[in-house]
Amino acid sequence: MTDQPTIGVVGAGLMGSGIAQVCAVAGFRTIVQDTLPAALERGAAGIRKSLAKFVEKGKLTPADEAAALGRLSFTGDLAGMSGCGFVIEAITEDLALKNRVWQTLDDCTGPATIFASNTSSLSIIAMAAATNRADRFVGLHFFNPVPLMPLVEVVRTVRTSQATVDAAFAVVRQLGKEPIVARDRSGFVVNLLLVPYILDAIRALEQGVASIADIDTGMRLGAGHPMGPLTLADFVGLDTLARIGDIMVEEYREARYAAPPLLKRMVTAGLFGRKSGQGFYDYRRDPPTPMELGL
Numbered sequence: 001m002t003d004q005p006t007i008g009v010v011g012a013g014l015m016g017s018g019i020a021q022v023c024a025v026a027g028f029r030t031i032v033q034d035t036l037p038a039a040l041e042r043g044a045a046g047i048r049k050s051l052a053k054f055v056e057k058g059k060l061t062p063a064d065e066a067a068a069l070g071r072l073s074f075t076g077d078l079a080g081m082s083g084c085g086f087v088i089e090a091i092t093e094d095l096a097l098k099n100r101v102w103q104t105l106d107d108c109t110g111p112a113t114i115f116a117s118n119t120s121s122l123s124i125i126a127m128a129a130a131t132n133r134a135d136r137f138v139g140l141h142f143f144n145p146v147p148l149m150p151l152v153e154v155v156r157t158v159r160t161s162q163a164t165v166d167a168a169f170a171v172v173r174q175l176g177k178e179p180i181v182a183r184d185r186s187g188f189v190v191n192l193l194l195v196p197y198i199l200d201a202i203r204a205l206e207q208g209v210a211s212i213a214d215i216d217t218g219m220r221l222g223a224g225h226p227m228g229p230l231t232l233a234d235f236v237g238l239d240t241l242a243r244i245g246d247i248m249v250e251e252y253r254e255a256r257y258a259a260p261p262l263l264k265r266m267v268t269a270g271l272f273g274r275k276s277g278q279g280f281y282d283y284r285r286d287p288p289t290p291m292e293l294g295l
Contacts, residue, residue: 004028005085007171008109010078010101012036012043015118016090018146021047024068025060025147026175031081032074040074047072050147078104085110086171088140090118093243098122099130106131114164116140120191121247124184125157134159138168141188142177144235152177157184186251187244195244196256198236199263201229205280205295206262212280212290230280233263234273242267262293 004027009020012034020043023030034040051068054060060068078101081087087105089098102115115137117127128137139155152172156165165181172179182188187195201215210218216228233241242264248257259267266279271291273279281288 005171006031006083008033008081008084008087009090010034010081010087010105011090012039012074013090014046015142015144015146017043017046018050018144019088019090019118019142020072021050021068021147022175022177024071025051025064027071028174029071030073031084032072033076033078033080034074035076037076040076044072044074054147079108081105082108082110084113086114086116086167088116088118090142093119093122093240093247095122095126098127102127102130106133112136114138114167116168118142120188121186121244123186123251124155125159128157128159135161136164138164139182139184139188140168140172141182141190143190150176150178151190152179153182153188153190154179155182155184155188186248191244191248195241195248198229198233198241199245199256199258199260202233202260202263205230206260208295234279234281234283237273237275238263238279239267239272262295266293 006029007023009016009030009032012032016032020030020032032043034043051060051065055062055065087109089101091098091101098117105115115131115133117124117139118141119139120141124137124139128134131137137157138160139153141153141155143149143151154165154168154172169179180189204210204215205212212230216230219225219228242259245257245259270276271278274283277283278291280291282291
Protein backbone atom coordinates (compact mmCIF):
# COMPACT_ATOMS: atom_id res chain seq x y z
CA MET A 1 0.00 0.00 0.00
CA THR A 2 1.30 3.45 -0.85
CA ASP A 3 1.65 6.23 1.72
CA GLN A 4 -1.42 7.93 0.31
CA PRO A 5 -3.96 5.28 -0.72
CA THR A 6 -7.30 6.24 -2.17
CA ILE A 7 -9.79 5.74 0.65
CA GLY A 8 -13.26 4.39 0.04
CA VAL A 9 -16.05 5.15 2.51
CA VAL A 10 -19.17 2.99 2.35
CA GLY A 11 -22.19 4.82 3.72
CA ALA A 12 -22.93 8.54 3.38
CA GLY A 13 -24.74 9.00 6.67
CA LEU A 14 -23.56 11.09 9.59
CA MET A 15 -20.58 8.89 10.41
CA GLY A 16 -19.65 8.05 6.84
CA SER A 17 -19.73 11.65 5.67
CA GLY A 18 -17.71 12.72 8.70
CA ILE A 19 -15.08 10.08 7.99
CA ALA A 20 -14.97 11.10 4.32
CA GLN A 21 -14.53 14.74 5.32
CA VAL A 22 -11.52 14.12 7.56
CA CYS A 23 -9.95 11.85 4.93
CA ALA A 24 -10.28 14.51 2.23
CA VAL A 25 -8.99 17.28 4.49
CA ALA A 26 -5.99 15.10 5.39
CA GLY A 27 -5.03 14.84 1.72
CA PHE A 28 -6.50 11.48 0.73
CA ARG A 29 -8.45 11.06 -2.48
CA THR A 30 -11.77 9.85 -1.08
CA ILE A 31 -14.67 8.02 -2.73
CA VAL A 32 -18.00 7.89 -0.90
CA GLN A 33 -20.50 5.17 -1.80
CA ASP A 34 -24.15 4.85 -0.88
CA THR A 35 -26.94 2.98 -2.65
CA LEU A 36 -29.42 5.81 -1.98
CA PRO A 37 -28.97 8.90 -4.18
CA ALA A 38 -30.71 11.05 -1.55
CA ALA A 39 -28.20 9.87 1.08
CA LEU A 40 -25.30 10.79 -1.20
CA GLU A 41 -26.81 14.25 -1.72
CA ARG A 42 -27.33 14.76 2.01
CA GLY A 43 -23.83 13.52 2.76
CA ALA A 44 -22.23 15.82 0.21
CA ALA A 45 -24.26 18.78 1.47
CA GLY A 46 -23.32 17.98 5.06
CA ILE A 47 -19.62 17.90 4.19
CA ARG A 48 -19.84 21.23 2.37
CA LYS A 49 -21.65 22.82 5.30
CA SER A 50 -19.17 21.43 7.83
CA LEU A 51 -16.14 22.58 5.84
CA ALA A 52 -17.65 26.04 5.48
CA LYS A 53 -17.99 26.24 9.27
CA PHE A 54 -14.33 25.32 9.69
CA VAL A 55 -13.40 28.13 7.29
CA GLU A 56 -15.68 30.54 9.13
CA LYS A 57 -13.96 29.69 12.42
CA GLY A 58 -10.49 30.05 10.90
CA LYS A 59 -9.62 26.36 11.27
CA LEU A 60 -9.31 25.90 7.49
CA THR A 61 -8.41 28.32 4.72
CA PRO A 62 -10.66 28.69 1.67
CA ALA A 63 -7.88 27.02 -0.31
CA ASP A 64 -7.90 24.04 2.10
CA GLU A 65 -11.67 23.80 1.73
CA ALA A 66 -11.49 23.84 -2.07
CA ALA A 67 -8.69 21.25 -2.09
CA ALA A 68 -10.64 18.91 0.21
CA LEU A 69 -13.77 19.17 -1.91
CA GLY A 70 -11.67 18.46 -4.99
CA ARG A 71 -10.47 15.18 -3.49
CA LEU A 72 -14.02 13.92 -2.90
CA SER A 73 -16.13 11.92 -5.32
CA PHE A 74 -19.43 10.08 -4.88
CA THR A 75 -20.85 6.87 -6.36
CA GLY A 76 -23.85 4.62 -5.97
CA ASP A 77 -21.92 1.50 -7.00
CA LEU A 78 -19.55 -0.53 -4.80
CA ALA A 79 -17.55 -1.30 -7.94
CA GLY A 80 -16.47 2.34 -7.75
CA MET A 81 -14.19 1.27 -4.88
CA SER A 82 -12.07 -0.94 -7.16
CA GLY A 83 -9.04 1.38 -7.05
CA CYS A 84 -9.09 2.00 -3.30
CA GLY A 85 -6.23 0.88 -1.10
CA PHE A 86 -8.26 1.28 2.09
CA VAL A 87 -12.04 0.90 2.49
CA ILE A 88 -13.93 2.02 5.60
CA GLU A 89 -17.53 0.82 6.06
CA ALA A 90 -19.97 2.99 8.04
CA ILE A 91 -23.46 1.58 7.46
CA THR A 92 -26.27 0.32 9.70
CA GLU A 93 -25.35 -2.00 12.60
CA ASP A 94 -26.65 -5.10 10.83
CA LEU A 95 -24.13 -7.92 10.46
CA ALA A 96 -25.87 -9.61 7.53
CA LEU A 97 -26.09 -6.33 5.62
CA LYS A 98 -22.46 -5.49 6.34
CA ASN A 99 -21.31 -8.92 5.21
CA ARG A 100 -23.13 -8.62 1.90
CA VAL A 101 -21.22 -5.38 1.35
CA TRP A 102 -17.89 -7.00 2.31
CA GLN A 103 -18.44 -9.95 0.00
CA THR A 104 -19.08 -7.60 -2.91
CA LEU A 105 -16.06 -5.47 -2.04
CA ASP A 106 -13.90 -8.58 -1.68
CA ASP A 107 -14.61 -9.38 -5.32
CA CYS A 108 -14.17 -5.89 -6.76
CA THR A 109 -11.09 -4.58 -4.93
CA GLY A 110 -7.45 -5.60 -5.23
CA PRO A 111 -5.97 -8.28 -2.97
CA ALA A 112 -3.83 -5.74 -1.06
CA THR A 113 -6.77 -3.47 -0.17
CA ILE A 114 -7.35 -3.20 3.58
CA PHE A 115 -10.91 -3.38 4.90
CA ALA A 116 -12.03 -1.54 8.05
CA SER A 117 -15.42 -1.41 9.76
CA ASN A 118 -16.60 1.54 11.82
CA THR A 119 -18.97 -0.70 13.81
CA SER A 120 -19.38 0.31 17.42
CA SER A 121 -20.34 -3.11 18.77
CA LEU A 122 -20.35 -5.95 16.22
CA SER A 123 -17.64 -8.61 15.99
CA ILE A 124 -14.92 -7.67 13.51
CA ILE A 125 -13.91 -11.29 12.89
CA ALA A 126 -17.55 -12.10 12.04
CA MET A 127 -17.18 -9.67 9.13
CA ALA A 128 -13.63 -10.64 8.24
CA ALA A 129 -14.71 -14.28 7.94
CA ALA A 130 -17.07 -13.29 5.11
CA THR A 131 -14.04 -12.25 3.03
CA ASN A 132 -10.85 -13.84 1.73
CA ARG A 133 -8.65 -11.28 3.50
CA ALA A 134 -9.14 -11.80 7.23
CA ASP A 135 -5.50 -10.81 7.78
CA ARG A 136 -6.20 -7.45 6.11
CA PHE A 137 -9.38 -6.69 8.06
CA VAL A 138 -9.52 -4.36 11.07
CA GLY A 139 -11.98 -2.32 13.08
CA LEU A 140 -11.70 1.48 12.92
CA HIS A 141 -14.23 2.92 15.35
CA PHE A 142 -14.53 6.70 14.98
CA PHE A 143 -16.57 8.86 17.35
CA ASN A 144 -19.31 11.38 16.60
CA PRO A 145 -18.86 14.12 15.45
CA VAL A 146 -15.95 12.68 13.47
CA PRO A 147 -14.35 16.01 12.44
CA LEU A 148 -14.06 17.04 16.10
CA MET A 149 -13.52 13.86 18.12
CA PRO A 150 -9.81 12.93 18.31
CA LEU A 151 -10.04 9.21 19.18
CA VAL A 152 -10.18 6.16 16.89
CA GLU A 153 -10.30 2.62 18.29
CA VAL A 154 -8.25 0.25 16.12
CA VAL A 155 -9.72 -3.21 16.66
CA ARG A 156 -7.49 -6.20 16.05
CA THR A 157 -8.95 -9.67 15.54
CA VAL A 158 -7.30 -13.05 16.02
CA ARG A 159 -6.47 -12.97 12.29
CA THR A 160 -5.44 -9.33 11.72
CA SER A 161 -1.78 -9.04 10.71
CA GLN A 162 0.64 -6.66 12.37
CA ALA A 163 1.20 -5.03 8.98
CA THR A 164 -2.53 -4.23 8.80
CA VAL A 165 -2.55 -2.76 12.31
CA ASP A 166 0.51 -0.65 11.43
CA ALA A 167 -1.17 0.57 8.22
CA ALA A 168 -4.36 1.43 10.12
CA PHE A 169 -2.37 3.37 12.72
CA ALA A 170 -0.58 5.27 9.95
CA VAL A 171 -3.87 6.25 8.29
CA VAL A 172 -5.47 7.30 11.60
CA ARG A 173 -2.48 9.47 12.47
CA GLN A 174 -2.50 11.05 9.01
CA LEU A 175 -6.11 11.99 9.74
CA GLY A 176 -4.89 13.87 12.81
CA LYS A 177 -6.53 11.37 15.18
CA GLU A 178 -5.16 9.41 18.14
CA PRO A 179 -5.41 5.61 17.73
CA ILE A 180 -5.71 3.10 20.56
CA VAL A 181 -5.72 -0.68 20.16
CA ALA A 182 -8.73 -2.68 21.32
CA ARG A 183 -9.39 -6.40 21.29
CA ASP A 184 -12.25 -7.73 19.18
CA ARG A 185 -14.79 -7.83 21.99
CA SER A 186 -18.22 -6.20 21.73
CA GLY A 187 -18.05 -2.57 22.85
CA PHE A 188 -14.26 -2.45 22.47
CA VAL A 189 -12.89 0.01 25.08
CA VAL A 190 -15.16 3.04 25.14
CA ASN A 191 -18.63 1.48 24.76
CA LEU A 192 -17.71 -1.38 27.09
CA LEU A 193 -17.40 1.23 29.84
CA LEU A 194 -19.78 3.89 28.56
CA VAL A 195 -22.93 1.89 27.75
CA PRO A 196 -23.43 0.46 31.28
CA TYR A 197 -22.88 3.97 32.70
CA ILE A 198 -25.62 5.47 30.51
CA LEU A 199 -27.99 2.55 31.15
CA ASP A 200 -27.42 2.90 34.91
CA ALA A 201 -28.36 6.58 34.65
CA ILE A 202 -31.62 5.59 32.92
CA ARG A 203 -32.29 3.03 35.67
CA ALA A 204 -31.65 5.72 38.30
CA LEU A 205 -34.25 7.91 36.59
CA GLU A 206 -36.72 5.00 36.49
CA GLN A 207 -36.17 4.35 40.19
CA GLY A 208 -36.80 7.96 41.14
CA VAL A 209 -33.27 8.68 42.36
CA ALA A 210 -33.35 12.16 40.80
CA SER A 211 -34.79 14.11 37.90
CA ILE A 212 -33.41 14.17 34.35
CA ALA A 213 -31.82 17.58 34.88
CA ASP A 214 -30.37 16.72 38.29
CA ILE A 215 -28.83 13.43 37.14
CA ASP A 216 -27.12 15.27 34.29
CA THR A 217 -26.05 18.21 36.45
CA GLY A 218 -24.73 15.83 39.10
CA MET A 219 -22.43 14.05 36.66
CA ARG A 220 -21.33 17.25 34.94
CA LEU A 221 -20.44 19.15 38.08
CA GLY A 222 -19.67 16.24 40.41
CA ALA A 223 -17.63 14.06 38.03
CA GLY A 224 -16.39 16.72 35.61
CA HIS A 225 -18.07 15.16 32.58
CA PRO A 226 -18.63 17.51 29.60
CA MET A 227 -22.28 16.42 29.41
CA GLY A 228 -24.59 14.37 31.58
CA PRO A 229 -25.44 10.73 30.76
CA LEU A 230 -29.02 11.42 29.65
CA THR A 231 -27.93 14.27 27.38
CA LEU A 232 -25.28 11.92 26.00
CA ALA A 233 -27.90 9.20 25.44
CA ASP A 234 -29.94 11.65 23.36
CA PHE A 235 -26.82 12.56 21.41
CA VAL A 236 -25.95 8.91 20.68
CA GLY A 237 -29.55 8.10 19.76
CA LEU A 238 -31.78 6.08 22.07
CA ASP A 239 -32.53 3.51 19.37
CA THR A 240 -28.80 3.13 18.69
CA LEU A 241 -28.08 2.80 22.42
CA ALA A 242 -30.70 0.07 22.82
CA ARG A 243 -29.35 -1.79 19.78
CA ILE A 244 -25.77 -1.65 21.07
CA GLY A 245 -26.98 -2.91 24.44
CA ASP A 246 -28.74 -5.86 22.77
CA ILE A 247 -25.57 -6.78 20.89
CA MET A 248 -23.51 -6.62 24.08
CA VAL A 249 -26.03 -8.75 25.99
CA GLU A 250 -25.73 -11.35 23.22
CA GLU A 251 -21.94 -11.27 23.58
CA TYR A 252 -21.56 -11.24 27.37
CA ARG A 253 -24.90 -12.53 28.73
CA GLU A 254 -24.80 -9.87 31.46
CA ALA A 255 -27.93 -7.97 32.53
CA ARG A 256 -26.07 -4.69 33.00
CA TYR A 257 -25.94 -4.28 29.20
CA ALA A 258 -29.69 -4.80 28.74
CA ALA A 259 -31.90 -1.86 27.79
CA PRO A 260 -34.02 -0.73 30.79
CA PRO A 261 -37.82 -0.82 30.30
CA LEU A 262 -37.96 2.99 30.08
CA LEU A 263 -35.46 3.04 27.22
CA LYS A 264 -37.42 0.37 25.34
CA ARG A 265 -40.67 2.29 25.73
CA MET A 266 -39.10 5.54 24.58
CA VAL A 267 -37.72 3.85 21.47
CA THR A 268 -41.14 2.30 20.76
CA ALA A 269 -42.66 5.77 21.08
CA GLY A 270 -40.22 7.19 18.53
CA LEU A 271 -38.32 9.25 21.11
CA PHE A 272 -34.83 8.70 19.71
CA GLY A 273 -33.13 11.80 21.10
CA ARG A 274 -31.67 14.69 19.13
CA LYS A 275 -32.24 13.12 15.72
CA SER A 276 -36.00 12.83 16.29
CA GLY A 277 -36.31 16.11 18.18
CA GLN A 278 -37.34 14.47 21.45
CA GLY A 279 -35.73 12.06 23.89
CA PHE A 280 -34.92 12.77 27.51
CA TYR A 281 -35.03 16.40 26.40
CA ASP A 282 -37.31 18.25 24.00
CA TYR A 283 -35.02 19.74 21.34
CA ARG A 284 -37.86 21.63 19.68
CA ARG A 285 -37.40 24.19 22.43
CA ASP A 286 -34.50 26.57 22.91
CA PRO A 287 -32.90 25.74 25.24
CA PRO A 288 -33.93 22.06 25.29
CA THR A 289 -36.08 21.18 28.28
CA PRO A 290 -36.53 17.84 30.12
CA MET A 291 -39.38 15.74 28.81
CA GLU A 292 -42.39 14.70 30.84
CA LEU A 293 -42.09 10.90 30.67
CA GLY A 294 -44.86 9.93 33.10
CA LEU A 295 -42.47 8.73 35.79
